[in-house]
Amino acid sequence: MVAALEAQALGAKVALISLGDGATPEVSALNVSDSEDEGKFFEDILRGGEFLNRRELVLRLAQGACEIRRDFEKWGIRPAQKEGEWLRRLASGSSRPRSIFMSKEKIGRALTRTLRKRLSEQGVPVFNRVRACKILKGPSGAVCGVMGVNIETGEVTFFRGRAVIVATGGVGRLFPNSTYPADVVGDGLALAFEAGAELIDMEFVQFEPTVILSPPGARGLLMPTVMLGDGASLKNRHQSRFMWERDPQRGEKEQKHILAQAIQEEVEKGRGSPHGGVYFDCRMIPPEVLSGYSEVLTRLRKAGIDAAREPVEVGPMAHSFMGGIRIAEDGSTNIPGLYAAGEAAGGVWGANRIAGCGGTEIVVFGKIVGQAAGAYARSAACEKPDEGFDVPDGSLNSLPVFGGIQRLLHECAGMKRNGKKLEMGLRALERMEREALGKLRTDFLPHFLKYLDAAHAYRVAQGVFLSALRREESRGFHYRLDYPNKNDRDFLGNILIRKDPEGGCQVRLERQDS
Numbered sequence: 001m002v003a004a005l006e007a008q009a010l011g012a013k014v015a016l017i018s019l020g021d022g023a024t025p026e027v028s029a030l031n032v033s034d035s036e037d038e039g040k041f042f043e044d045i046l047r048g049g050e051f052l053n054r055r056e057l058v059l060r061l062a063q064g065a066c067e068i069r070r071d072f073e074k075w076g077i078r079p080a081q082k083e084g085e086w087l088r089r090l091a092s093g094s095s096r097p098r099s100i101f102m103s104k105e106k107i108g109r110a111l112t113r114t115l116r117k118r119l120s121e122q123g124v125p126v127f128n129r130v131r132a133c134k135i136l137k138g139p140s141g142a143v144c145g146v147m148g149v150n151i152e153t154g155e156v157t158f159f160r161g162r163a164v165i166v167a168t169g170g171v172g173r174l175f176p177n178s179t180y181p182a183d184v185v186g187d188g189l190a191l192a193f194e195a196g197a198e199l200i201d202m203e204f205v206q207f208e209p210t211v212i213l214s215p216p217g218a219r220g221l222l223m224p225t226v227m228l229g230d231g232a233s234l235k236n237r238h239q240s241r242f243m244w245e246r247d248p249q250r251g252e253k254e255q256k257h258i259l260a261q262a263i264q265e266e267v268e269k270g271r272g273s274p275h276g277g278v279y280f281d282c283r284m285i286p287p288e289v290l291s292g293y294s295e296v297l298t299r300l301r302k303a304g305i306d307a308a309r310e311p312v313e314v315g316p317m318a319h320s321f322m323g324g325i326r327i328a329e330d331g332s333t334n335i336p337g338l339y340a341a342g343e344a345a346g347g348v349w350g351a352n353r354i355a356g357c358g359g360t361e362i363v364v365f366g367k368i369v370g371q372a373a374g375a376y377a378r379s380a381a382c383e384k385p386d387e388g389f390d391v392p393d394g395s396l397n398s399l400p401v402f403g404g405i406q407r408l409l410h411e412c413a414g415m416k417r418n419g420k421k422l423e424m425g426l427r428a429l430e431r432m433e434r435e436a437l438g439k440l441r442t443d444f445l446p447h448f449l450k451y452l453d454a455a456h457a458y459r460v461a462q463g464v465f466l467s468a469l470r471r472e473e474s475r476g477f478h479y480r481l482d483y484p485n486k487n488d489r490d491f492l493g494n495i496l497i498r499k500d501p502e503g504g505c506q507v508r509l510e511r512q513d514s
């Protein structure tokens, strides 16, 4: 939405295709910076990403985060403040408080509502409930539009355009236990890959450490890790604050991957809670601070838990994605006219994204990419698409294929990986492709949509497995039991994949210093 508004402001004719609202309404806090803090913010992001981040992208992010105050004031978004100063929380992975928030609703919800209103006021046509299913290219190889299908009516539309910005979010729902909404399944990554774009850092899936496991009415909701900076604690079944035993300096203020791995170890060692997690205890947060988390507290109360009085059971679940479509500083890709922004783009975060940066990314890179794509679209030629769209014409039901891929990712490419399991997962995935993908039903709309789910999930999962196998070390959210240590000598670089001319995958490691 930010990118669409920016491109339109430059005079480009823009249309927005969207399935739903994605993950953005869930953002409870996002990081902002200022000129004094910019360098520190840059360092925190690099340290969080264990130095795999593309520095030029981090620089743009840290610079852009200093402008968010101006943007929000222009858009009329008013975060919580005291005496005219925005209140800032200390988020996990940050050395300073930078996370702004709203007391009564999630800041991401306010942002989504505001941007939708601005799109409507500025006359940007929005095609809701339309699923992009192919990026179209012309004879020169440049992008010339998108094919979309209305998921309610089945109507197919060709959106002709000189530039396409992929902003389809992460891959969360490809995992069976995830905090992400159903419209975030990595579609854009699969479409960009098929169009020839390079994908980067596909091995890095973030597992949110503190997702509610019980009661069932609250399962999947997130206890924001930022609460740990405000005095909440993590305890095992013996009421011991295990994070302090591991790291007496940082304790619960550790990075998310360290928290997630520690929680899993507590459970494996028999020190977990009844539903396979640990306890998140908010009772030490001062009441006036706790009241700032009213949205999560209300949702918990509705599910029968008063978090101000009793601890909540939490554990890790699949969450954000650090990988994505490889972009240059302006969001362009290796395909002329193809751009990517937000969680669909990769390279900014390296091995781990520090908390509160997902919201920062969409505002900062939304602007950068909208401006670049808008300027490109005004000068490029618009070609006619020269490719068709082939779908299978079989009789198999695709639902089990998508579910099977989710299971493979969960079982073989979860938080703790090893070469054997990754190989097994990849082989099973390839078997599914050979034996099922080309034989699926696509004759009615529901079958066609399920086919898209399966085909896209296959491509993204293949990228995750291949990249995870190639990285024979442990770093950030990629933890290999067979290679438990970091290996800068061989792996200080990004793993890139792209489609080879035979339809397979080329995998290569590009060193940071190359």
Ligand SMILES: Cc1cc2nc3c(=O)[nH]c(=O)nc-3n(C[C@H](O)[C@H](O)[C@H](O)COP(=O)(O)OP(=O)(O)OC[C@H]3O[C@@H](n4cnc5c(N)ncnc54)[C@H](O)[C@@H]3O)c2cc1C
Pocket (backbone or CB within 6 Å): 017, 018, 019, 020, 021, 022, 023, 024, 025, 026, 027, 028, 029, 030, 031, 130, 131, 132, 133, 167, 168, 169, 170, 179, 180, 181, 183, 184, 185, 187, 188, 222, 320, 341, 342, 343, 344, 355, 356, 357, 358, 359, 360, 362
């Ligand atoms: C529960 C939860 C809590 C979070 N909390 C925070 C937080 O406090 N702070 C923070 O910084 N980050 C947080 N995040 C992460 C943050 O929400 C995301 O990183 C960010 O919102 C991604 O924005 P995006 O615009 O890239 O994608 P999204 O907001 O996910 O939007 C993707 C859009 O693409 C559409 N789409 C997908 N596929 C297609 C297709 N094929 N055709 C057409 N449209 C398509 C979707 O419908 C959606 O509109 C949280 C995430 C979750 C799930």
